[in-house]
Amino acid sequence: MDRVLSVRGLVGGYSRKRPVLKQVDASVRPGELVGLLGLNGAGKSTFMKHIIGLLLPQAGEIEVNGHTLQSSTEAYRASFAFVPESPLLYDELSVWEHLEWTAMAYGVEEKTFRERAEKLLERFRMGAERNKFAGHLSKGMRQKVMLMCAFLARPPLYVIDEPFLGLDPLAIRALLEQMREEKEAGCGLIVSSHILSMLESYCDRYIVLHEGTVLAGGDAADVVAAAGTPPEGKVEQAFFRLVGGAAP
CATH class of the missing domain: 3.40.50.300 (P-loop containing nucleotide triphosphate hydrolases)
Structure with missing residues (x-):
């Protein structure tokens, strides 16, 4: 291609x-x-x-x-994966749940999902927020979640x-x-x-x-x-x- x-x-x-x-x-x-x-x-x-x-x-x-x-x-x-200008998240899902949902949607295998997710959480300094609901995150953190979800899929x-x-x-x-x-x-x-x-x-x-x-x-x-x-x-x-x- x-x-x-x-x-x-x-x-x-x-x-x-x-x-x-x-x-x-x-x-x-x-x-x-x-x-x-x-x-x-x-x-x-x-x-x-x-x-x-x-x-x-x-x-x-x-x-x-x-x-x-x-x-x-x-x-x-x-x-493809799309990252919009303004973050669009589910306020009652945690950061980790967003990553899990993305992995399921794109058919990412469990082992690959966990490896990529942990690496992305570390790179974007979001490890401490993994269990926080999206509704409790700052705008910058919400943007990081959107980016991590996109990069997790690797389309x-x-x-x-x-x-x-x-x-x-x-x-x-x-x-x-x-x-x-x-x-x-x-x-x-x-x-x-x-x-x-x-x-x-x-x-x-x-x-x-x-x-x-x-x-x-x-x-x-x-x-x-x-x-x-x-x-x-x-x-x-x-x-x-x-x-x-x-x-x-």
Whole structure:
């Protein structure tokens, strides 16, 4: 499988008369992290909702690990893990119960589940909270639970929306280390974030989305070239140029 995510000619949104996304093409390969960049309202969240099946395309096609939602619904949904911008947990389930529930949903074997769960609890410094109900956790801790559940499953594709919000510096470092490990394991990741300087150190490729269209895509050199900024410039400078702001 040369692509864990393939999006071709995607047109979509909430209204057929006024689509948010207009002929979007994108892909994620195994073992790479793709940064999804864009201003508020660019269509990033709408794009992710189409990938995870909350919105259906008006035109075009989306494949995850070779499956489409229409032809192989169960296999499609089992091929990705989604981490939303705002944590969504069951307040009356504990941290450990969330992990157990995720393992059952993805068919993770008991031995593998316990090994991964213990490692994630240690990495995200949540061991002392394992038996706490989600309703008693801070926002940052709730975000950690969402991340741990996603990484526990180890699907072919991760779809992660603004993961750094609410995390403390140690949790951000743990997240970056975990994403690096997932890449090394052959998983693909597409991550949306406004913290461009942080993404720039970890991304293999980028998608610059603006007003529902892709302005640039490819590695850092491709994005810089598309923006016309100096070849030695950074993606952050190129992004500002592309979306109409002055390059800092």
